[in-house]
Amino acid sequence: MVQDEPYLETAPPEFYRGRFAPSPTGPLHFGSLVSALGSYLDAKSLGGEWLVRIEDLDQDRNQPGADSEILRCLEGFGLWWDGEVVYQTHRQELYEFAFESLRQMGLVYPCGCTRSEAASTYSGRCRAGLGNGKKERSFRYKINESIVIFNDFIQGKISQDPAFGSGDFVVKRADGPFAYQLAVVVDDYHQGMTRIVRGVDLMESTPRQILLQRSLGYPQIQYAHLPIARNANGEKLSKQTRAPAVMPNPDTLLAALEFLGLESPPAEEKNITEIIKFSIQHFDVKRISKK
Numbered sequence: 283m284v285q286d287e288p289y290l291e292t293a294p295p296e297f298y299r300g301r302f303a304p305s306p307t308g309p310l311h312f313g314s315l316v317s318a319l320g321s322y323l324d325a326k327s328l329g330g331e332w333l334v335r336i337e338d339l340d341q342d343r344n345q346p347g348a349d350s351e352i353l354r355c356l357e358g359f360g361l362w363w364d365g366e367v368v369y370q371t372h373r374q375e376l377y378e379f380a381f382e383s384l385r386q387m388g389l390v391y392p393c394g395c396t397r398s399e400a401a402s403t404y405s406g407r408c409r410a411g412l413g414n415g416k417k418e419r420s421f422r423y424k425i426n427e428s429i430v431i432f433n434d435f436i437q438g439k440i441s442q443d444p445a446f447g448s449g450d451f452v453v454k455r456a457d458g459p460f461a462y463q464l465a466v467v468v469d470d471y472h473q474g475m476t477r478i479v480r481g482v483d484l485m486e487s488t489p490r491q492i493l494l495q496r497s498l499g500y501p502q503i504q505y506a507h508l509p510i511a512r513n514a515n516g517e518k519l520s521k522q523t524r525a526p527a528v529m530p531n532p533d534t535l536l537a538a539l540e541f542l543g544l545e546s547p548p549a550e551e552k553n554i555t556e557i558i559k560f561s562i563q564h565f566d567v568k569r570i571s572k573k
């Protein structure tokens with residue numbers, strides 16, 4: 283991945299719709315609060331809409347009740363969303379339709395490799411057909427481009443080989459479930475998203491998502507990738523690294539603002555509603571640190 287030029291001026295979309303898209307694998311932690319807050323403030327400071335989508339496709343990892351816990355926590359932090367909350371598990375037919383379009387264009391092919399055969403960067407061994415005795419295990423998107431360039435509102439101009447780190451990537455498992463990359467692209471399109479603000483850990487997915495958008499004839503979306511919070515060992519805060527749950531309170535909200543490099547309200551603005559109101563008025567994406 284190549285990064286240069288600290289920040290490129292690009293006008294925000296005339297109509298702004300953004301989103302926060304948590305997986306219901308556990309309660310909101312400081313890292314996910316930072317993502318929610320950054321995307322909320324960017325949207326609201328530009329008069330945009332901010333939606334919440336629950337990314338619950340990986341049903342083995344879902345934790346019962348985590349979705350409502352996350353939503354109550356967002357409300358507690360004053361991050362009120364627009365419209366209905368959308369659940370990915372209710373949208374299979376949209377993913378199926380997009381998948382069939384890709385298949386008809388010859389852009390997906392069946393792969394018979396096991397997880398260990400495919401390794402972390404897939405070599406494309408099933409592009410020419412399944413080998414003898416191999417059965418379909420997944421369907422992969424055929425990457426035909428060697429470079430994708432996009433302008434990130436925080437990270438600058440990004441150029442990346444979309445195959446880097448993944449090779450031709452899985453869009454659907456043969457036994458049913460659609461992959462994250464396809465579902466996200468289809469949802470962002472059908473929900474009318476114009477700008478995605480999310481953690482920089484997801485930036486390596488962005489070129490693959492841009493390729494899917496182009497192949498499906500969707501308009502390209504603008505991107506801003508936020509720094510991600512890490513624990514004392516340098517690990518990304520997540521359920522896997524046992525990040526503690528956050529509870530709504532002004533100090534945690536101020537810590538999230540500070541983490542992003544955003545202006546803190548004067549000390550007399552003590553409650554969450556006042557802090558959020560001040561932060562929308564004083565939001566400046568250029569203050570957000572890269573990493």
Ligand SMILES: [Zn+2]
Nearest residue numbers: 393394395408
């Ligand atoms: Zn294969």
